[in-house]
Amino acid sequence: MELEVRHLRVLCAIEDTGSLHKAARHLGMTQPALSTQLRRIEDHLGGRLFTRERTGCRPTPLGRTLLTRARPLVDDLRVLVDETRAMAQDAAGDRLRIGSTASRAIPGWLRRLRASSPHEPSLRMDVSAHALLRLVAEGGLDVAFVHEVEGSPLRIPEALTCKVLLAREPQYVSLPADHPAAGSPVVRLTDLAEDRWMIDPTVDGEWDGLLRAFRSAGLNPRVLHGDYLTASNLVATGEVVTLCQPTSLARPDMAIRPLEGDPVAVRLLLAARSAPVLDAVLPALREAYWESAHQSPAYRTRLTESGVID
Structure with a gap:
């Protein structure tokens, strides 16, 4: 037999639960079937991985060494499956996939989008505007809210359409x-x-x-x-x-x-692959941004004195 990820998942379940009976129930197997599978794994590896005691199963030194390496693999696979399922849901149009650099407008933006749509928006934060723009261009995100530092223009992919939330x-x-x-x-x-x-x-x-x-x-x-x-x-x-x-x-x-x-x-930009997507989400972002501006005394004073807000 070849050692597979499902075998590693079995070993992790035995260690987590501390008994073959509990591990079998957790995995949806019978205890005899789990005992047979464990024996085959041990025969394949050439050594005992667990000691069977009255109080339960405990990893042997060999088992502990294997589990130390196996658990990150099992955890990474679980994360990979979860992320792939989320991406599949996104691709099916179940979510509006948003990317953004840091901004205090994000909570208010998400709140408004949830109120106006039956679908929960997903959010990906990144310090790199370039990384987010690439994801939008490649179809990994629907829209990105980014800032462009004055004097350091962003490389905006040709496939994207942009609208300016705030010029400066x-x-x-x-x-x-x-x-x-x-x-x-x-x-x-x-x-x-x-x-x-x-x-x-x-x-x-x-x-x-x-x-x-x-x-x-x-x-x-x-x-x-x-x-x-x-x-x-x-x-x-x-x-x-x-x-x-x-x-x-x-x-x-x-x-x-x-x-x-x-x-x-900085210049604040919203980017998407199509103008209709921008038109759908920009009003909520604009409201959220000015809401956050009103909450900041130093900025509110500046904007009031310049006549931008009342």
Whole structure:
């Protein structure tokens, strides 16, 4: 016999349940059939994999070695099957498949789409706008909401149609609440010259955009690379400052401020393979975005003063 994934699943079930009786019930088999299959597996491998005791089955050293390697294979196969089934449902049109870079508008967008459609939208988040756009072009997603850093244009596949949600969204700075610059309503880059900055280099164009802003201001600050969840925690403890979206919310230990002159900005885009898909989802996204903008005091003040919102 050849050892197959179904055999590995049997061994994992025996270890998980601790007995042949419980494992057989879990697998939908009779205990004699499971005992026969285990014996055949052990004969094929040339050694005992479990000891049979009054209290149940326990892996032998050989069995433990095999299970250590087998369990990741079984788990990966389970994940693969689940993902394939989800993709099959998506391909059948049961879901609207959404991709997005990070945005506080996402919860409100999903809520509105659920209210207007009988189908549950699926969501795939990615820091890379390019990766999401490729997925839309290849048919893996129906629509993607992405941001394009000013000065670093995205490579948009020819098959896609795009609409602009916002032509220019200034990026703000997140800094410790007790930072001296946090006392000002607007922060200059030069006020942060001595700070450590954290940037996520996997976000398409963002490092280049910030680097251009540093050079324009004649600065060469210390820079750490990391994801923005880590950055947020380090900001709160006074270790770093970092770029953030203007819809970000301040916390007792963290302040959100605009940068003087808006040296870093993005364009917010919605992309799909057809215009009807964009027309169907853009109004809900627009409402969700402005809802999140209203919830951010610093951004709301900026938009009100510029006449964008009342």
